[in-house]
Amino acid sequence: METNYRRCISCRRVAHRNEFFRVVRNHQTRQVTLDEGMGRSAYLCPSASCIKQAQRKNRLSRVLKSQVKDSLYDFLWQRVSQAPTAQTIEP
Numbered sequence: 001m002e003t004n005y006r007r008c009i010s011c012r013r014v015a016h017r018n019e020f021f022r023v024v025r026n027h028q029t030r031q032v033t034l035d036e037g038m039g040r041s042a043y044l045c046p047s048a049s050c051i052k053q054a055q056r057k058n059r060l061s062r063v064l065k066s067q068v069k070d071s072l073y074d075f076l077w078q079r080v081s082q083a084p085t086a087q088t089i090e091p
């Protein structure tokens with residue numbers, strides 16, 4: 001299997017790691033951050049539905065075996081709302 005491929009923790013879609021948000025629990029500080037550091041990682045599609053599902057089911061906390069703060073989800077929401085593909089606005 002190609003080592004640069006990862007699976008989304010919400011929809012289980014497999015894609016190249018560059019296509020996903022990477023959430024990392026730093027193995028030294030135990031802080032959960034986005035994109036940086038070494039440690040246990042979880043991958044999420046940059047889509048509102050996958051983030052919503054991860055938050056609702058507390059998937060990140062389970063995968064990372066660590067408490068994930070709401071501020072991290074807020075950060076993900078900010079990221080996904082900046083993405084040019086996320087411009088579908090319901091009337």
Ligand SMILES: [Zn+2]
Binds near residue numbers: 008009044
């Ligand atoms: Zn997904």
